[in-house]
Amino acid sequence: MFNVEKIRNDFPMIKNAGCIYFDNSATSFKPQCVIDRVSEYYTNENCNIHRGDYDLSVKVSKEYDDTRKTIKKFINCRDKNEIVFTHGATSSLNTVAYGYGLSHLSKGDVILTSQVEHASNILPWFRVSDLTEAEIRYIPFDEDAKFNLEKYEECFKDRKVKIVSLTYVSNVMGYKYPMKDIVRIAHKYGALVNCDGAQAVPHMKVDVEDLDVDFLSFSSHKMCGPAGIGVLYAKYKLLQDMDPVWLGGGSNARFKSDKELILKESPDKFESGSPCIEGVLGLDVAARYLMDIGMENIEAYESELSEYLVHRLSELKNVHIYNRNTDTAIVSFNVDGIFAQDTACYLNANKFALRSGNHCAKLLIDLIGTNESVRASLYFYNTKEEIDRFVECLKDITLEKCIEAAI
């Protein structure tokens, strides 16, 4: 049974934040068990891994590597060696672009992406396009940034698309894109799919075997884990076929003065340098914490919250919602006649934490016709009661109050 009150007790920040936190797409709170795990490492296990010939290092190295088994289970991949630890979704996405894109794309090829992408899944491809002369093409979306599979399939007709790089869930519109069909169609035309899972993996069951996706990137800090750590999943044969972006200690088997270099096997070849050990250990606990609650339960509860939030916000005549039919607990809106930042400032003064702006998705302007919005993004520890308080607060918003909040 999903018991939100019990869950809320696991998160010290819920009591300590001094505000109602609706900015979970930016980062999530961490449960006490994750915080304890990180501090346990520094208190009782501090050492480097994969280096030392002593018991402590051997033990912690094993715990670090065992996290791959946890993540394997979490996203249901075949092999724990398909799990590469990175610094976060941004670093995973860059690894795919530079490690795979640079060596596999050339003039005449097409990188297919969309205008809802986060900067982290578009800017690396801009550079790959500059360096390889591969062309970037955007999938034509329906109105409201909804996905249209027919228009998508049209993009493959000239058989130039080599890679599709797409987010599973838009961090501004909250839409969940039909990833399984997206992958099926791409594979039909011999293209690979790089999935940005940053906003999906924390909120729903993502099964890479079922999706058959080729690459998946996500961050630990958005799914109750520590910051500074993330995951790149890729099919093992693709990992073998990729170049690491960084070289250094830990990723090489041997090298000689004549520049001969033999890299280790994946995933080690991608993990040069001393890693964020406490981050990996904390991520292990976070993933198990989420699995204990059950991703299906989390998704179902968040869907209830989302419906309720849209329903309650719709009561306010002065609020314009950009994604009334959101698939997740991400809702973007503006108050008529008040700029997003002024609204967020008013909400802040009333102890609600939300983000305003373009949310790193600057190409979205062309799709929804606004470049700035306020975004409420909820997680499974938020409640309907918090939504009620939020709506009550928004009911009272005036320009005068926004100004007062800033002075």
Place this chain on the structure above:
Amino acid sequence: MMDKEFKREIMMDHYTHPRNKREVNDENYLKKHNASDSCIDDITVYMLFDGDVVKDVAFDGVGCTICTASTDIIADLIKDKTIEEAKEILRNYYAMVDEEEYDEDILEEANAFDTLSKQANRIKCGTIGIHAMSDIIKQYEER
């Protein structure tokens, strides 16, 4: 210190009825575009000089409350002043926002922003037009 009520009135007034907000298509004006990467603010400031006097200041574009009101107020303040006087006003405004010592009297209505320094994420909004004015003065002096 101004009271909050009074500050709010000044800002509402300049936000809803900015005196200096208009597009300028006169080649005699120097102009500077300035946009924020974190807020909606995206404005162009225009200034006309006559010898060492600021004859006119105008701006257009999109700005939030803080951006529009601060730009409009400072535009009023530096209009018809000598360049040295205008620079002194801008210097005092920056000092206020940086929590350094400044002369309240010289800033007049701009004192409405005397607590802007406490709102780290709005400082940019409250200085975007003022940066543009400083840049234009520099442009004029270096011409």
